[in-house]
Amino acid sequence: MDVVTDPVLELADRVLAVDPGGQARTRVTVHHTGDVVAQYRVEVLGDAARWSTVTPHLVSVLPGEEQGVTVEVLFRPPAPPAAPVGDVPFGVRCVSLEHRDVAAVVEGDLVVSPVQGLDVRLRPDGPGGARAGRFRVELQNVGTTALDVSLQVTDAAGLLRCALAPRTATVPPGTTVVALLAVGARAPRLLGPPVPHPFTLTYAEAASVHGGEIAGTWEQRAVVRTWWLVVGALLVVAVVLGWLWLRGQGGAVDLEAGSPPPVVLTAVEPGQRQVRLVWERSAYATGYVVRERTESGEGTGVESVDAQDQTSFTWPEREPGTHCYDVAALAGEITGPASPQRCVEVSEVEVVPTATPEPTAPSAGSGGLPWEPVGWYVVYNAFPLADAASATAPQELLAQLQAAGATGVRMEDSRGSVAVSDGPGDTGMVVVLKDGFAAEADALAECAAFKAVAGFCIARPPAAPASTAATP
CATH class of the missing domain: 2.60.40.10 (Immunoglobulins)
Incomplete structure (x- = not known):
């Protein structure tokens, strides 16, 4: 009678360090102490499973503890700002293909290093003027940790008054915080050409030595424009000439009202x-x-x-x-x-019915929760569940779309939907989509806006309501 025993696992590295967007590798050796050759499946558990691969993930192990087989585990966390920060526990499980209750797990920690990145831009928030100019200070956190940023505005000549709000801001990862800057001259200019006033915006991060300066310029215009003087002089000349002409006519002149000019x-x-x-x-x-x-x-x-x-x-x-x-x-x-x-x-009033399908139970062994797209929806891309090489591709695409400004985007398992195809062989797909559009034109506009980011996008009609069999 064959003796069935749990496999024995050896993890080469209990703690791995990796940068966001980088790679970390380790090895797991599988030993079998039974009497016959055993077939095992090796897989990663925990949050790190979404961006990890095991090569090979199916192994055959000869009996005897010294006859172990080594597999390689590769971790590839996403790039900032979607990457996690700190310790990410993981487990490597080895399960027998013949006996599902025969298994073993070895645990480790993946340490994802934090990334700090700040992009600061100074943009005009309106045209220059005689009294003040307005600017927008955009603070974009392109790293994985929150940043406390302080701002300060100075002008070397001391000719400006500056108002900045807020002067300190906390910028979460992957977001942009806007500060408003108003710049005005201490002394107005009555006449003359526009005068540029340079100033300097200084920014610093509280938790690091990173910081920098951005040079800006506000153009002060004269209170009285040159063309105002020209127009005023022409009006005075016209009034004088009109008075002289009326005087030369002798006596009063009866003026009749004419029709108003055409409207544009x-x-x-x-x-x-x-x-x-x-x-x-x-x-x-x-x-x-x-x-x-x-x-x-x-x-x-x-x-x-x-x-x-x-x-x-x-x-x-x-x-x-x-x-x-x-x-x-x-x-x-x-x-x-x-x-x-x-x-x-x-045009005629268009009535676009929005189907709200009833949730349907997924097929046996599908592993997906019941769901259906609501109204018109767009599919940015779909990835086979059986393709381990693209295991992290859906999360990376989701992070890119969110960084580009797409809202309401989510990932779904196609096996939980009746309307969405499960792909070749009905193996199931991870679908990156957005639903809730009232009309096809809205869905097509969404595809046009983010197709360059996703690389592929298709608009789909509302899902048909699930049919219900009549009961006697």
Whole structure:
């Protein structure tokens, strides 16, 4: 009768050190003390299993403790800022392929070193002016540990007043904190060309010696612009010439009010059974007239706008099809000339049903929790569960998408979904996706925004509701 015994494992290194984005290797030797050749599967346990591989993961061991077989375990933690920090316990388990209850586990620790990285940028937050200028200080933590950053602004000439908030900030890993900087001159300039004022932004990290300086410049403009003087002089000349002309006519002159000038229709925006018109405000108008026409110019409707400062109007309840519009200014009882006619296509109201599928139980042995995508969804990429070489690829893609600004992205096991394919041979896939889009256009826009990061992206329609068999 064959004697069944647990395997004996020897871990070469109990503690491994590795940098984020780097590699660490160790070896595990499997011994078998039974009477016959034993088949084993070797796998990694714990959080480190997501970014580890075992080569080979299936071994045959001859009887006898001296007949051990050595396998190599490779750890590849993700790059910052997705990498963990500190001790990450792991276990290596060896399980018999013939007897599932025959197994052994050896444990170790993986020490992931912290990474500090800070990217500081100074960006203008508006145009320069006569009184003050505004800037944005962007503090981006590209490392794996939180950073306490202090900021200070100085100008060598002492001609500026500076206001900075906040002056100290804690920046978590993978995030960006913004500080606002206002720079103003101590003495205004009445006339003259713009004057540049250089200043220096100094930043320092409290827990390290890292720090630096960024040079900035604010351009101070004169309070009185040159073109103001030119326009003022021209107006004075025009008034004097007008007075001289009226004086030369002798007696009073009766002035009659003319019609207001044409209005500039800047935009005609179609919607679902409605049209929004936008025009430029006329200084001569007391109101406006909005007219709807056919393509041939025949009038089909008129609406009045009594507010002088109103420059937009939404015409509701329009039938689908082509509609044309123009706008004219009102000056009392006088209507000015109409703007050029502009036509748009009004669309029908689109009703996009969003299916909310009932959770379905995964197939036996699938190992995935029941789930279904909601509404339209996008698949950035999918990775076979059986491919150990790409075990860390889903987490790396997820971290890249989040760093690029994608929100709501998650990973799912395709074996827990009816709508999502399990891949060749129904082996199961790790799917990186985002759902909840109301329409196909929204899903396609998401793909277009992040396809360069993911390398692949496809929009999928809502999952069909799970059918329910009738019970007698």
